[in-house]
Amino acid sequence: MTALGIGIGTLSLVPALTAELFPNGIEHYAIGGLLVGLGVAVIYLGTAIPAGASTFLESTLSYASTLSRFQQYRPSRDWRVVFTLGIVIGAAIYALTFQSGLVSSGLHQSATTGELRDVGGLTIWLTEVQPWRLFLGGVLIGIGTRLGKGCTSGHGVCGVGSASRASFVGVATFLLVAIGVAQLVAALGVSP
Amino acid sequence: MAGEHEQHPLFLPLVFVGGLIFGFGLGFSHMAQPEVVLNFLQLEDLGLLFVMFGAAVVTGITFFGIKQFRTKAPLTNAAYGRRLKTLDRNVVLGGGVFGVGWGLSGICPGAAYASLGVGNVVILYGIAGMFVGAYLQGYWRSSRAESGTPASAAD
Numbered sequence: 001m002t003a004l005g006i007g008i009g010t011l012s013l014v015p016a017l018t019a020e021l022f023p024n025g026i027e028h029y030a031i032g033g034l035l036v037g038l039g040v041a042v043i044y045l046g047t048a049i050p051a052g053a054s055t056f057l058e059s060t061l062s063y064a065s066t067l068s069r070f071q072q073y074r075p076s077r078d079w080r081v082v083f084t085l086g087i088v089i090g091a092a093i094y095a096l097t098f099q100s101g102l103v104s105s106g107l108h109q110s111a112t113t114g115e116l117r118d119v120g121g122l123t124i125w126l127t128e129v130q131p132w133r134l135f136l137g138g139v140l141i142g143i144g145t146r147l148g149k150g151c152t153s154g155h156g157v158c159g160v161g162s163a164s165r166a167s168f169v170g171v172a173t174f175l176l177v178a179i180g181v182a183q184l185v186a187a188l189g190v191s192p
Numbered sequence: 193m194a195g196e197h198e199q200h201p202l203f204l205p206l207v208f209v210g211g212l213i214f215g216f217g218l219g220f221s222h223m224a225q226p227e228v229v230l231n232f233l234q235l236e237d238l239g240l241l242f243v244m245f246g247a248a249v250v251t252g253i254t255f256f257g258i259k260q261f262r263t264k265a266p267l268t269n270a271a272y273g274r275r276l277k278t279l280d281r282n283v284v285l286g287g288g289v290f291g292v293g294w295g296l297s298g299i300c301p302g303a304a305y306a307s308l309g310v311g312n313v314v315i316l317y318g319i320a321g322m323f324v325g326a327y328l329q330g331y332w333r334s335s336r337a338e339s340g341t342p343a344s345a346a347d
């Protein structure tokens with residue numbers, strides 16, 4: 001009887017726990033993730049290149065700087081610009097369609113953060129995170145991803161998908177450190 | 193990566209289409225919103241796990257699956273391989289620095305490009321910062337390499 005009671009109690013905890021851990025549902029996250037993977041897969045199937053997003057920073061600097069660190073990426077710099085343009089325009093297509101309400105789906109979730117602003121029929125989304133956080137964070141990301149041989153897409157998507165030990169270590173490191181720092185920054189009262 | 197600059201006429205169009213899907217996915221998943229990433233890192237909404245691991249599952253199946261059917265990619269004639277990097281202290285050190293930046297800002301390179309696409313012009317502060325950071329480490333490591341310190345065989 002008690003065991004049954006605990007069993008039923010545990011069962012009713014599952015939806016409550018799910019709502020606690022995933023307050024905005026999981027559908028749009030899962031679909032977005034599958035698309036991110038599909039984008040990488042399409043490029044890989046055609047070219048055998050596991051494309052990451054952060055090498056673009058250094059390869060693009062090779063247009064302006066003769067430093068050897070950047071010049072080594074010369075052979076790939078053109079396609080990396082095209083890849084990045086594709087990412088920007090792909091997200092803009094999302095903004096034109098789902099974000100602007102032109103296309104809707106039960107699987108789509110409207111933004112619950114930041115500010116949605118109507119600009120001549122197009123809905124754009126703006127962050128409220130302070131510019132200094134974006135800039136200083138950006139500097140550290142530029143240093144860290146290049147020193148650490150990858151970012152969330154290079155290590156997180158391509159490297160983990162390759163079952164690479166270096167990528168497992170890289171992802172575990174930046175994920176745990178980021179969780180600690182985000183908690184600390186929030187505890188210090190910095191918001192947004 | 194020999195051969196990646198070989199210009200098959202469909203090479204750049206395919207890379208562009210892959211980028212489009214990738215960027216659309218980052219927009220749809222809300223990972224292009226720094227606030228959503230910060231909520232995840234503060235453990236208030238763990239949905240972002242589905243973005244990263246969902247994507248990794250798709251690439252994992254693709255990377256390992258394609259080798260059962262073909263050995264070389266049609267557009268570059270390059271052999272299909274895994275993305276493997278040498279595990280050294282730079283992976284941990286760089287990962288740690290990246291983690292501080294990610295936790296402070298809620299942005300990472302791919303998501304920042306996508307954030308610009310959804311109209312978030314404020315993200316240009318973050319993208320400018322990334323270029324500054326990439327330049328700083330490149331300057332520092334290039335001058336170390338030229339002064340004779342053995343360069344690490346990174347990337």
